[in-house]
Amino acid sequence: MTSGAADKRRLILDAAVRVFARQGFHTCRVSDIADEAGVAYGLVYHYFPSKEAILDTLFLERWEVMLAAIDEAAASDLAPREQLRAIASFIVDSYRHDPDLMKVIVVEVTRAANTFGRTHLEQIMRAYESMARIVAQGQAAGVFRSEVDATFAAQAFYGLIEQVLTQWIFSEREIPAEEFEHVKAELVEMICGGLDG
Amino acid sequence: MTSGAADKRRLILDAAVRVFARQGFHTCRVSDIADEAGVAYGLVYHYFPSKEAILDTLFLERWEVMLAAIDEAAASDLAPREQLRAIASFIVDSYRHDPDLMKVIVVEVTRAANTFGRTHLEQIMRAYESMARIVAQGQAAGVFRSEVDATFAAQAFYGLIEQVLTQWIFSEREIPAEEFEHVKAELVEMICGGLDG
Amino acid sequence: MTSGAADKRRLILDAAVRVFARQGFHTCRVSDIADEAGVAYGLVYHYFPSKEAILDTLFLERWEVMLAAIDEAAASDLAPREQLRAIASFIVDSYRHDPDLMKVIVVEVTRAANTFGRTHLEQIMRAYESMARIVAQGQAAGVFRSEVDATFAAQAFYGLIEQVLTQWIFSEREIPAEEFEHVKAELVEMICGGLDG
Amino acid sequence: MTSGAADKRRLILDAAVRVFARQGFHTCRVSDIADEAGVAYGLVYHYFPSKEAILDTLFLERWEVMLAAIDEAAASDLAPREQLRAIASFIVDSYRHDPDLMKVIVVEVTRAANTFGRTHLEQIMRAYESMARIVAQGQAAGVFRSEVDATFAAQAFYGLIEQVLTQWIFSEREIPAEEFEHVKAELVEMICGGLDG
């Protein structure tokens, strides 16, 4: 009953991910979501008060998992650089496992300074803060240079990751497995090692 | 013709910047632009075929200037690191001089993978390419490490800058002059020096 | 069956009275009624074929009682004026005992010339006819002037009562007991005595 | 230009009267109004912010005229009874000249205690107050009995008139000219003379 049965709410949420990813939040219609989910129009409004609420739910669900992953990395015994690597790895894998969902989150929420980004700013900032703490610990431990502001570095790190995701999103290609692994390394190398030779 | 007479077309473009920045492209109405410009509704359509065309014009106008600035930096005799600094400086100053315009370009075009970003992808990529060339030259000259892919580094650099702009946009505060200068340095330091101590 | 078990049908009808009175027939939802009654959504449709049918039932139930009261007054040995007083008294007491129900009947049925009023016109007219008979008897007995048309007078009388009820409904205040009694007298005095001094 | 030209706003208002009268405010669609007026759907919203606003406008326009007529009667040199007659006469003639408009005002506003009546309560009360003043003057002058409360009498008078209008509305017949005149007299006779013989 619990697993096999059609959980229509989940069905709608998953359909919304595909539709938002394909057409964009503003461009898609609620009926597109209902059609994609194979449910009646009205059922969408039975489970969600509005189209926005679907996006909110999607973001919140995923972001919570991500915050947990970040905090777990930060709480681990790993070296700061490895902690950053764990985070990059988690986000890249998130994209790998569900590119549509990550696309929606990045394009429609995280980078949308006008509407949803504003709404979820607090959540977003929380991620930066956790990453900034990792940097700060690295600086305190003497493995990271103290010249750079920890918060700035955290934002740079996250900005870097998002930029990579955005490139993947724009490219619309199937990313090969090696590339995922390669990029994880490159990301950390870039932020830690810098360009200077 | 150029000076005395009110250039209504310009008036409309400038008004559109403010309106797009304030309300977002999708959320604003054409009448909002006309009102902000103080011209009749219909005049907007006399000068532009559609609301989209206004945003396109805005982006293209500015992006051309930016590409020129990037190419100028790349063609200069400056050291690679200084070339990057010149670019960061130019973009930061662009934000400083007209934050609304940069907000519109970043939020509505550059980071909008579904709609306008897709349309202007080629233009956007051109900027990355120019920056990648700078990195490649630095690597050839031995001042930049060759471990990092030049294109990746260029995207990282631009991603960093956009992340900073996004923070400013989100913050909605008046950025003090020192911060602009400070960030310029921090940006280059971050991308070139990395975190490792 | 009749006493111990919860009569859900009655529960729904009583809840509908409160909901119709509070929100109006057109503005309320069937789910509001179910919620107010504390029963499942679908149960409303188990007992009633439609939202309209609930209002119909409410009206018919009450109107039957009222017609009986009017007819009883008309059949009594009382003087015509006292018969009118008995009717006014009955209606005022109806409001006193269940203002919500009377509000619903007056606002949604009796005065709703477009929808339900039309449906129940015959029932409504029956009340006027009984009252007109009282007036006619009074005229025949010489205690009422024959200048006024009996039917017209009956409508005037009922119109007067409804106007009073409407004022109470609009006022939204708790009507004190004395006012009920006072108005009963005033009503009869007005219709029988007139304004002329 | 001013008169002959199609004043679409007026066209819409007049069409709304017919549609509201025929179908009722809640039951009609905005498209019904547009169709009846022979204009495009959107034009309705060019002139009015909502369907409600159309009804508001209709009511306010007419009520203002009515208040003026009442005040004019009250300010005249006529005997109190004649003042009341002038008012009854004005309202009856209003119905005579535009029964649809009066139907809408009575059914959808004046007697609709739930929605619009509430909104316009103040305006409605103003009419009662003016009429109450007439009664009070009559009482002060000794031509009206002082036993009845002036406000109560005013409401009774207006209730009487509305009841007549409601009967006409319900009847859906073409009222003959004589009936209008006859009823004017009957109304005043009823309220002033009363039933007692």
Added chain:
DNA sequence: CATGAATGAGACTTCATTCAT
């Protein structure tokens, strides 16, 4: 009897675009 998920036809409102002046 009882439940509440599921359905889908509408309704209102918005707004980009056109057009007559």
Added chain:
DNA sequence: TATGAATGAAGTCTCATTCAT
């Protein structure tokens, strides 16, 4: 050029009603 009235296609959301359990 300039104006703003006019158009009508869409889209969101509501909610009466049905139905499977």
